Amino acid sequence: MPGTLSLPGFVNAHSHTFQRALRGAAGGDDFWSWREKMLAEAERQTPALVRETYERTYREMRAAGYTAVGEFHYLGLPEAHAAREAAVAAGVELILLHVAYARGGLPRFRQESVADYLAEVEELRGAGLRIGVAPHSVRATPVGWLEEIARYADREGLPLHVHADEQPREIEECLSEHGCRPIELLARSGCLGERTTVVHATHADGGELDLLASSGTTICACPTTEADLGDGFLPAERIRRRSIPLCVGSDSNVRIDPFEELRELEGIARRQTGRRGVFSTDELLEFGSERGAVALGLGDWPRIEIDLGHPSLAGVASDDVPAALVAGCAADVVVRTAPGARVGPGCAGPGSAAADPGPIDAGRPPT
């Protein structure tokens, strides 16, 4: 009888969980018209809605093998607490990446000042949430905010996550306002470094990639969302050549399947290079788990078990199973979160203990 294979749980380093509601429903010609639908969905969020829908989606993530999630959160403080409750109920480790938003977007996203933003961060940390700081983008946060948030993250040893270079228009706006590209502005503002993750970097040029490499900054790729939104192709081979750390996120949650994110990442690299095996299987699985944990400052997180009797793995030699998972399996090969088995040494700190909600039961209503 085939048994199970234990793997480190996948780490979803970038999620906007409320956007799950838009799958299939949000049309539009490009990213910017999609964004209008997204803003309308954000506007209707309440703590009760977040509590209900985030638990459902976090259970989907857990069933798909994600045992930790970085929630890039800009919906407000009561909704942040609701997200934490949802994660605990679903049995997923949550790092709340609390977003600083100075301009644009919706009024509910914004703080009056960077001091107000940092006061929110302190309040959430005081309530026991595990927090990363997250200036939304160079579009939404001015240089003074970026500098102040970078200093705070350094002083407190916190992860810093920021969107950059997802869309050409964002780069053009940055060039006209600041005379430099977004990742150059992040470098000037002190935002790059080993605790920093730049989300997307889809249109980063060579100079920007060099800045990420020399500073030890991580890139979080979100391939299924980047495909859905028509963002473009991650410069995967140029990132690999510079040994820039990579992790993955489900972002808009149009799909919740870590194998698909990794397969798409390698597929982009193959199309760009005309070669196979640009990233090794071990590297891809590390992007999906350990690298995401490092990006979130996560010390330990649950392992998962793969069903070796799944039809997708029938006839696959045991040595080939890891490669077959990336090449040809979907998330339904994940049979469960391994009870009590965790990755990484030590304790993950306050607020880390997610309840064990029992067997994976995605799709069923919470009881």
Ligand SMILES: [Zn+2]
């Ligand atoms: Zn995002």
